[in-house]
Amino acid sequence: MEEKLDFSLPEKKGKSFASNVILILLLVILIALTSTNLVLRLSSQEAISEVTVSSLSAEQTKNLAAKLAQRNLYTQAAKLWQDYLSAGELTDTERARTLFQIGILFEKANRYGEAIEYYWRSEIAADLDELGPQINAHIKSCFEKLGKFSALRYELMDRTSFRKSGDAGGKIVAEIGPEKITEADLDAAIEGTIDNQLSPMAAFMMTEQLNEQKKKMLEQYKSPQARQQYLQGWLTQEVLYRQALQEKLTEKAEVKNLIDELTRGALSRHLMNQELAAKIHITETDLQTYYAANKDKFIEPADQEDPNSTERQKSFDEVRQQVMMTLTNEKSQDVQQQYLQQMMDKYNVIIHTSALTEVKEDK
Secondary structure: OOOOOOOOOOOOOOOOHHHHHHHHHHHHHHHHHHHHHHHHHHHHHHHHHHHHHHOOOHHHHHHHHHHHHHOOOHHHHHHHHHHHHHHOOOOHHHHHHHHHHHHHHHHHOOOHHHHHHHHHHHHHHOOOOOOHHHHHHHHHHHHHHHOOHHHHHHHHHHHHOOOOOOOOOOOEEEEEOOEEEEHHHHHHHHHHHHHHHHHHHHHHOOHHHHHHHHHHHHHOOOOHHHHHHHHHHHHHHHHHHHHHHHOOHHHOHHHHHHHHHHHHHHHHHHHHHHHHHHHOOOOHHHHHHHHHHOHHHOEEOOOOOOOOOOOEEOOHHHHHHHHHHHHHHHHHHHHHHHHHHHHHHHOOOOOOHHHHOOOOOOO
16 A cells, blocks of 8 residues: 655644743843842952042042142142041041031132032031131132122021021012012022123123122112012013913024024023133233333323313323223134134135125116
8 A cells, every 4th residue: 555645744842931030040040140240340340449439548638638739739638638528437527627628629610609519518617716706708709709699698698687587588579379589599590691681791801890880780780679570571571471471472483583593692601702702811910011012192182271281191000991891802802703703614605795796677
């Protein structure tokens, strides 16, 4: 009899339970090995970090920090003192003195915000009579150098108050729904407005002059009437702004175009002011040299009604501010021309003047 061939596929046998268990165990072992490796790496990194911090003794750390400070490397010195704090077990008094030292270093590095933080930390660590007056003076100086005069006023109020409540400026002056507007918020808004107004002048004035001008402008908002008027204007703008956002005005084409135009102008001015600030550095010697070379520009004319009067040479002190403005304007024009030409060259700007000439119509 002829034997028939069987072309059917063999039935697929399911995996045994044992093989599934083995596979799961292998996966668990693999995950465990990976986790262990990760833990070992992290542990080794922490160990290296600890070795780096503890590689110097406490005395060596202090000596190195002092040497860095002597070389005007104040930020690096502050970092070492921070390591010293974290590595050593200090008494509250030692901690307060070390925190104060870090504040001094940050202040010398012109990092005034961080300096204030560490002065406050020092006070929290321990209330030391020997540091109290120094901390007061340094905090006052830091706020002044930051130009944060409103914050300084409230800080001084807290420091000179009988109980030092720490809530100076907390009086509520207005409310927008659940949002409370405090006296400190109002002062911060006023100061921010003044900063924006002075921003274009920052490139032409030294920090001391800028702060003096800011103080004069802040004086305008000392009266209750002036503060109330500013608050009313600020609240008016704020509620209109919020309503505009709610109505999604920023999605309208004409508003987008306006915002784009304003943004271009603001960024252009800021970039130029940044360039001017970087390139123009007028010293007292520059002012006196300019005055000496241009004395004829600073002569008070004679009284035409008094035949006996003569023209008078104004002293440097009389015309110092005028000299500053004149010299600054001259230098700024040179810087602007050079920088604009540099940008024109960078972006390959070509002006086809012939295409702009007026075409005469045939008669």
